[in-house]
Amino acid sequence: MLDQAELDRLKQFHAAHFSNQPTPKLASIPERRRGMAASPTPGNDCDELGFYEDGTKRTLTDAQIKMFRHSEIQRLLSERRATQAREKKRQKRKSAANGHKVAASGWKPHSDPRLQTQERNIDALKYDDESTSEAKEKAAPRSFLWPKLGSP
Numbered sequence: 001m002l003d004q005a006e007l008d009r010l011k012q013f014h015a016a017h018f019s020n021q022p023t024p025k026l027a028s029i030p031e032r033r034r035g036m037a038a039s040p041t042p043g044n045d046c047d048e049l050g051f052y053e054d055g056t057k058r059t060l061t062d063a064q065i066k067m068f069r070h071s072e073i074q075r076l077l078s079e080r081r082a083t084q085a086r087e088k089k090r091q092k093r094k095s096a097a098n099g100h101k102v103a104a105s106g107w108k109p110h111s112d113p114r115l116q117t118q119e120r121n122i123d124a125l126k127y128d129d130e131s132t133s134e135a136k137e138k139a140a141p142r143s144f145l146w147p148k149l150g151s152p
Contacts, residue, residue: 011023049061
């Protein structure tokens with residue numbers, strides 16, 4: 001249990017920081033609870049954990065160490081996944097930016113035959129701007145051949 005000087009310090013601290021709340025009765029703890037708090041429990045006593053090879057006193061159980069290692073590994077894996085996701089996004093943005101540059105330069109990376117015929121059709125549309133007189137000058141004379149009907 002705490003001595004009277006410690007109790008007085010705690011009361012002063014409580015009055016300074018928690019003045020709106022009632023002061024707890026620290027000295028009125030039953031003897032049975034005091035005895036329970038004073039007795040060492042097997043899971044909480046650091047002396048039972050022993051010492052490391054270098055003489056350092058152990059403060060964590062093997063299960064706690066295993067849990068902390070697992071948590072650290074999960075944190076590292078999470079960071080790695082986040083880094084990979086950021087890298088993929090950066091690559092997508094970079095390839096999209098390159099695609100815009102390619103489109104601006106006129107180069108088309110597609111080898112789809114439908115696109116190639118569309119490109120030819122687009123090229124053919126360039127001649128629509130010509131005047132009709134220029135088209136008539138370029139046209140070859142044509143003669144229509146009538147089919148023969150019946151037998152000779």
